[in-house]
Amino acid sequence: xxxxxxxxxxxxxxxxxxxxxxxxxxxxxxxxxxxxxxxxxxxxxxxxxxxxxxxxxxxxxxxxxxxxxxxxxxxxxxxxxxxxxxxxxxxxxxxxxxxxxxxxxxxxxxxxxxxxxxxxxxxxxxxxxxxxxxxxxxxxxxxxxxxxxxxxxxxxxxxxxxxxxxxxxxxxxxxxxxxxxxxxxxxxxxxxxxxxxxxxxxxxxxxxxxxxxxxxxxxxxxxxxxxxxxxxxxxxxxxxxxxxxxxxxxxxxxxxxxxxxxxxxxxxxxxxxxxxxxxxxxxxxxxxxxxxxxxxxxxxxxx
Amino acid sequence: xxxxxxxxxxxxxxxxxxxxxxxxxxxxxxxxxxxxxxxxxxxxxxxxxxxxxxxxxxxxxxxxxxxxxxxxxxxxxxxxxxxxxxxxxxxxxxxxxxxxxxxxxxxxxxxxxxxxxxxxxxxxxxxxxxxxxxxxxxxxxxxxxxxxxxxxxxxxxxxxxxxxxxxxxxxxxxxxxxxxxxxxxxxxxxxxxxxxxxxxxxxxxxxxxxxxxxxxxxxxxxxxxxxxxxxxxxxxxxxxxxxxxxxxxxxxxxxxxxxxxxxxxxxxxxxxxxxxxxxxxxx
Numbered sequence: 001x002x003x004x005x006x007x008x009x010x011x012x013x014x015x016x017x018x019x020x021x022x023x024x025x026x027x028x029x030x031x032x033x034x035x036x037x038x039x040x041x042x043x044x045x046x047x048x049x050x051x052x053x054x055x056x057x058x059x060x061x062x063x064x065x066x067x068x069x070x071x072x073x074x075x076x077x078x079x080x081x082x083x084x085x086x087x088x089x090x091x092x093x094x095x096x097x098x099x100x101x102x103x104x105x106x107x108x109x110x111x112x113x114x115x116x117x118x119x120x121x122x123x124x125x126x127x128x129x130x131x132x133x134x135x136x137x138x139x140x141x142x143x144x145x146x147x148x149x150x151x152x153x154x155x156x157x158x159x160x161x162x163x164x165x166x167x168x169x170x171x172x173x174x175x176x177x178x179x180x181x182x183x184x185x186x187x188x189x190x191x192x193x194x195x196x197x198x199x200x201x202x203x204x205x206x207x208x209x210x211x212x213x214x215x216x217x218x219x220x221x222x223x224x225x226x227x228x229x230x231x232x233x234x235x236x237x238x239x240x241x242x243x244x245x246x247x248x249x250x251x252x253x254x255x256x257x258x259x260x261x262x263x264x265x266x267x268x269x270x271x272x273x274x275x276x277x278x279x280x281x282x283x284x285x286x287x288x289x290x291x292x293x294x295x296x297x298x299x300x301x302x303x
Numbered sequence: 304x305x306x307x308x309x310x311x312x313x314x315x316x317x318x319x320x321x322x323x324x325x326x327x328x329x330x331x332x333x334x335x336x337x338x339x340x341x342x343x344x345x346x347x348x349x350x351x352x353x354x355x356x357x358x359x360x361x362x363x364x365x366x367x368x369x370x371x372x373x374x375x376x377x378x379x380x381x382x383x384x385x386x387x388x389x390x391x392x393x394x395x396x397x398x399x400x401x402x403x404x405x406x407x408x409x410x411x412x413x414x415x416x417x418x419x420x421x422x423x424x425x426x427x428x429x430x431x432x433x434x435x436x437x438x439x440x441x442x443x444x445x446x447x448x449x450x451x452x453x454x455x456x457x458x459x460x461x462x463x464x465x466x467x468x469x470x471x472x473x474x475x476x477x478x479x480x481x482x483x484x485x486x487x488x489x490x491x492x493x494x495x496x497x498x499x500x501x502x503x504x505x506x507x508x509x510x511x512x513x514x515x516x517x518x519x520x521x522x523x524x525x526x527x528x529x530x531x532x533x534x535x536x537x538x539x540x541x542x543x544x545x546x547x548x549x550x551x552x553x554x555x556x557x558x559x560x561x562x563x564x565x566x567x568x569x570x571x572x573x574x575x576x577x578x579x580x581x582x583x584x585x586x
């Protein structure tokens with residue numbers, strides 16, 4: 001954008017002092033609320049600080065403990081990966097599916113879009129508690145419906161095999177943001193691409209895989225990345241609904257970290273856990289970025 | 304004739320899609336309708352759990368829930384925090400967004416990358432040191448830890464959104480005002496800011512919804528029930544009353560928690576959806 005008006009660029013060059021003045025709130029905030037705590041937490045991860053007395057430098061022993069001996073670390077990381085592994089593909093599919101339906105622009109589309117977006121806004125303790133009751137193994141309404149259909153009751157949150165899947169099912173309704181982004185992407189797809197495909201006699205599925213999906217793959221990619229970053233930090237759902245149980249089947253990384261720091265006061269160890277999570281997040285992002293060249297297409301590539 | 308046939312096939316398909324949309328919408332609404340129905344049941348109605356609709360309709364659950372918890376205090380606390388966060392975010396993010404959109408500096412691009420990168424830093428990395436700092440300042444159980452960061456542009460996504468919007472406004476607006484002797488701050492506050500009301504509204508809504516639903520930060524910084532936000536209060540109320548079979552009052556208070564968001568959503572639906580699209584992420 002700047003390149004387009006070189007004249008203006010020159011003129012605004014004198015304003016570099018103003019640039020610093022205007023961004024100073026963020027700069028101060030970045031130092032105080034991001035940079036400093038990060039350095040602090042990094043330093044703390046090499047200590048055995050428990051918030052009270054011990055504050056000795058212990059080298060990398062926290063990290064060695066985490067990576068080699070800590071069984072809860074492995075367990076909570078597995079649970080978190082399970083959550084991401086099921087929920088990210090599922091939510092991506094649901095958001096693309098809903099956006100495709102909405103993009104038909106049939107009567108009432110705005111109302112449907114409004115309804116599909118609603119759970120995303122109300123994502124909080126209130127809905128988590130409601131779902132907890134809905135999932136109840138004896139008198140939850142989902143089981144009432146299953147019984148009416150002649151099926152056995154399922155103890156959704158009380159069974160180690162279904163607890164995490166139940167949370168994933170609940171989170172499937174919170175795809176409003178992803179859906180809206182995909183919908184915006186879909187509306188950018190030129191109509192004549194489809195007309196050309198119609199002439200070639202392509203069916204609906206072919207149209208989707210060969211035209212629609214490649215063209216919306218950049219936004220899908222963005223959604224996947226955001227969902228992974230968010231999924232790695234999942235905390236409130238299991239905290240409110242299951243407390244990590246049953247049999248620690250929903251004991252996710254966020255819960256483990258929270259308990260380590262704020263229930264047991266092991267701040268040094270918890271800081272190390274937080275940094276391990278950060279590194280996992282960066283690695284995972286790099287892996288996804290690496291795969292992107294196989295399935296994400298930018299329109300410039302075609303030209 | 305071939306065209307006719309295709310047309311018919313297409314409209315049959317559209318009817319199928321319409322039916323599918325209705326079913327899906329019912330599924331998405333179901334938990335909320337169930338919540339409302341449960342909150343309107345009598346105690347006997349709750350015991351008859353197989354019944355979906357409340358009959359007879361009763362507001363006794365709202366009465367019992369409202370008296371059982373300190374929801375007026377929780378709501379006031381949340382409104383206070385959300386209100387201050389909104390003011391802080393709008394002021395700081397619009398300044399910073401404008402700075403990134405309209406001025407030049409050698410460090411600009413790298414700083415903008417840094418800004419985007421901070422979106423990726425997990426909350427937990429900074430949470431523990433901040434908790435320790437705040438406890439040293441004796442700021443735990445106050446609203447400072449939840450409100451102060453908002454005044455320093457910590458909601459990077461909102462900065463990004465406003466920068467995109469400011470960048471889309473023409474530079475000529477500033478040129479004319481500069482000739483008239485207007486200062487840069489005047490140009491910003493009197494010319495550009497009024498022109499980006501829709502984007503500001505999106506930021507306000509983003510921040511309100513975030514503050515209303517936020518759980519982890521209040522959980523860590525606020526330990527005393529008198530300071531609880533509504534999210535904390537509701538969960539505490541469930542903890543106290545949860546062992547009873549009568550879930551009516553809890554669901555009634557859940558409805559009370561959601562209602563402000565619902566009203567906000569119904570009034571400003573357009574901006575909720577635009578917030579995502581306006582950020583220019585698409586494509």
